[in-house]
Amino acid sequence: MKKEYKAIIFDLDGVIVSTDECHYEAWKMLSDEEGIYFDREINERLRGVSRMESLEIILERTEKIYSEEEKQEMAARKNGYYVERVMTIDSNAILPGAVDFIKMAKNNGISVAIGSSSKNTKLILERTGITKLFDAVADGNDVKNSKPAPDVFLKAAEKLGLEPSECMVVEDADAGVEAALNAGMDVLAVGYAKNNRKAKFCMNNLEEAKGEMFNV
Ligand code: G6P
Ligand code: MG
Numbered sequence: 001m002k003k004e005y006k007a008i009i010f011d012l013d014g015v016i017v018s019t020d021e022c023h024y025e026a027w028k029m030l031s032d033e034e035g036i037y038f039d040r041e042i043n044e045r046l047r048g049v050s051r052m053e054s055l056e057i058i059l060e061r062t063e064k065i066y067s068e069e070e071k072q073e074m075a076a077r078k079n080g081y082y083v084e085r086v087m088t089i090d091s092n093a094i095l096p097g098a099v100d101f102i103k104m105a106k107n108n109g110i111s112v113a114i115g116s117s118s119k120n121t122k123l124i125l126e127r128t129g130i131t132k133l134f135d136a137v138a139d140g141n142d143v144k145n146s147k148p149a150p151d152v153f154l155k156a157a158e159k160l161g162l163e164p165s166e167c168m169v170v171e172d173a174d175a176g177v178e179a180a181l182n183a184g185m186d187v188l189a190v191g192y193a194k195n196n197r198k199a200k201f202c203m204n205n206l207e208e209a210k211g212e213m214f215n216v
Helices: 022-036 040-046 050-063 070-084 097-108 121-128 152-160 174-182 208-212
Strands: 005-012 110-116 134-140 169-173 185-189
Touching: 005 152, 005 185, 022 050, 022 070, 022 152, 040 050, 040 134, 040 174, 070 121, 097 110, 097 208, 134 152, 152 169, 152 174, 169 174, 174 185
Parallel strands: 005 110, 005 169, 110 134, 169 185
Antiparallel strands: none
């Protein structure tokens, strides 16, 4: 697959870095405070979904009607709990094979970018020490419509100066796979999305993918 693409655009959470537990704990704290039922199954539906849209999914389990202002406050409160946790992560949060995969792509002349829904992308890249690995970063601060809308991946391609058809996306969320397809990009699905049948390639993680892609 390596010759086909000029760039690889990586989702961040669940592909490069493991922040799942931080998100789960932060949403769980908020839900408990509000007396709203929340579990790991509901948490899976938040993968790749923006903060405000995630909150709407959580609010499906309550009859209570919240004002826009209350929703903003709740999302901010969750983010406070999340950032507190993210501040404690380091390079140990990088997922197996991720850095090798990125370096091999670059050695093969392939550009690498981030396409993430998270508005905390820069903080996470800094905490894990991998900011400099990427040629471009597009995140939740750059776009209005979040995945499954194609916007963040189109933005990443634009920042790289490439056409969507020249890019491959790596995703762990079904919403992200949809977003990439909507952008006209091929997808390598890993992790939680590894059985997504719409993806062109499916692997367990980047450790396995690096062997397939770069013959190591
Ligand atoms: C990623 C995660 C989602 C999260 C979203 C927004 O896509 O997979 O679970 O809701 O980013 O993150 P943020 O850091 O902006 O709240
Ligand atoms: Mg993800």
